[in-house]
Amino acid sequence: MVERTLILSNEDMEGLVTIQECIDSIGRAYLELGQGVAQELPRRRIYFPRQELKDHYYWFNEMAGIVPGMNTMALRVDSATINVTTKRGNARFGFPGPFSGLVYLYDIRSNELIAIIQDFYLNPIRVAATSAIVTKRLARDDAKVMGIFGSGTQAILQVEHNCAVTNIEEVRVYSTRKERREGIARQMNEVVKAKVVPVDHPRQAVEGCDIVTTATNSNEPVFKGEWLEPGTHVNTMLGSDGFLSRRETDDTTVRRSDLIVVNSKESVKLDKQPELYPALMRGELSWDDIYDIGELLTRRKIHGRSSASQITYHNNNVGMGIQFAALGRLVYEKAKEHKRGTEIDGRVFMQFDENLRAVRDRSFLRK
Numbered sequence: 112m113v114e115r116t117l118i119l120s121n122e123d124m125e126g127l128v129t130i131q132e133c134i135d136s137i138g139r140a141y142l143e144l145g146q147g148v149a150q151e152l153p154r155r156r157i158y159f160p161r162q163e164l165k166d167h168y169y170w171f172n173e174m175a176g177i178v179p180g181m182n183t184m185a186l187r188v189d190s191a192t193i194n195v196t197t198k199r200g201n202a203r204f205g206f207p208g209p210f211s212g213l214v215y216l217y218d219i220r221s222n223e224l225i226a227i228i229q230d231f232y233l234n235p236i237r238v239a240a241t242s243a244i245v246t247k248r249l250a251r252d253d254a255k256v257m258g259i260f261g262s263g264t265q266a267i268l269q270v271e272h273n274c275a276v277t278n279i280e281e282v283r284v285y286s287t288r289k290e291r292r293e294g295i296a297r298q299m300n301e302v303v304k305a306k307v308v309p310v311d312h313p314r315q316a317v318e319g320c321d322i323v324t325t326a327t328n329s330n331e332p333v334f335k336g337e338w339l340e341p342g343t344h345v346n347t348m349l350g351s352d353g354f355l356s357r358r359e360t361d362d363t364t365v366r367r368s369d370l371i372v373v374n375s376k377e378s379v380k381l382d383k384q385p386e387l388y389p390a391l392m393r394g395e396l397s398w399d400d401i402y403d404i405g406e407l408l409t410r411r412k413i414h415g416r417s418s419a420s421q422i423t424y425h426n427n428n429v430g431m432g433i434q435f436a437a438l439g440r441l442v443y444e445k446a447k448e449h450k451r452g453t454e455i456d457g458r459v460f461m462q463f464d465e466n467l468r469a470v471r472d473r474s475f476l477r478k
Contacts, residue, residue: 116224116457117443121232123452127445130275133240133438138408140178140437141244145405149433151176153381158193158354167194167207176432177219178440184217185436187230195355201330202355216439224460226443226452230435233442237434239268241404242324242346242427245372247276248407248415249423250322250344255280257305258316260333260359261326262286262295265348267302269326273346274303277322282307285316314338322346325359336363341420348427352382360424365390368424370416371401378429386426 143149157171172189191210196203214233216226257279259266270282282305286292292309299307310316317323317338324346325333339345345364351357365371365387373379376398379387390396402413416423446452 114223114457115454116460117226117446117452117454119226119228119442119446119452121229123446124228124232124442127449127451128438128441130240130272132441133236134243134272134276136181136437136441137237137240137434138244139180140176140433141241141404142408143178143180143405144433145403145407145409145411148180149176149178151375151431151433153375153377154350154352154429154431156352156354161192164192164194166196167192174430174432174435176434176436178433178436179219181437181440182218182220183436183440184219185432185439186215186217187430187432187435188213188215189230202357203328203330204355214435214439216436216443222461223457225457226439226446228439228442233435233438234430235265235268237430237438238265238348238427239272240438241374241434242269242348242425243272243276245404245407245425245427246273246322246344246346249370249372249425250277251342251416251419253419254278254321254344256283256320257281257322257324258283258285258310258320259324259326260285260313260316262288262291263326263328265326266295267299269324269346269348270299270303270305270307273322273324274305279303279305279322281305283310283316283320284308285310285313317343325349327359328357329359330355330357332361332364333359334361334364336361336365336367339364339367339422341422343422345422345424346427347386347425349386350378350382350427350429351384351386353384356385358386360386362390362395364424366395367422369421370413370423371396371426372404372407372413372424373401373426373428374404374431375429376401376403379426382429384426384428386428 152175159169161167212230214228296309
């Protein structure tokens, strides 16, 4: 038995893992899922109105998954206050105040809780790595120009991870605020080899681009599907859950897409996600037209794009426990190697036969 549980803060994890290591670890998780080896529980959320604060809710978020090849099970949970605000006419989620966001990492051989990890640092990395996994297999080999919508952490990581698996030479950044897109372009130029330039109109981040990626908090489409050129690969990443219907792409984008891949088809159905579910209900798409990442990696039912002119679409539609299991195990092993984090007595999280017998005898049998 390990007998020690490692506590990792967000700060403890900084600089521990490389982009390629993250992509490889999450790729392994989806491969095992496609092989029918890894297992996943669908994401669940609770929204409970806060009576004392208008338009504020207590929010509980959980997801769980097992990656047997890494001997790891992860449970990711979040306890927070959220509010719904309006920004430039769009409803947005906010997270006012402190919150608890943790990943509980278990070793499935010993049943031990080997780590408790804060989730803020891991969260955007696992999203970006997932996009990169699909981009590598669906974008054209000669892709050179990428358009990115957004100017936050996720936009930066999407550019970094997508550039790591392609030969992108130019990145066009669009954000609704001029100073934000110019600032983020300067920052990205320092972290990727590609030339990063801000653009003044969303159309410029689509037309002439081989890869188009959205990394926004919008609740309505950020570009028109009619702008997409043949051969484009599209990445989106809003995981709407029905509480607040949000989408980054329009119906035209979906209709024009020759190949659609999602993280989880089950979540499209459970959450009635607005980018794909309405088209399915209208009969414009069938469930057989949509593929999971696991099917793409195992080449089961789908082998990738079949021509250079196809428009391919990855809807990075939901967070998954297997992502946190894979990335969490990677970070855990690196932290142990570099002596990061704080170890505590792991036995306090375990129950042992001799202790249980004593409790039974004292409390129930009263011997």
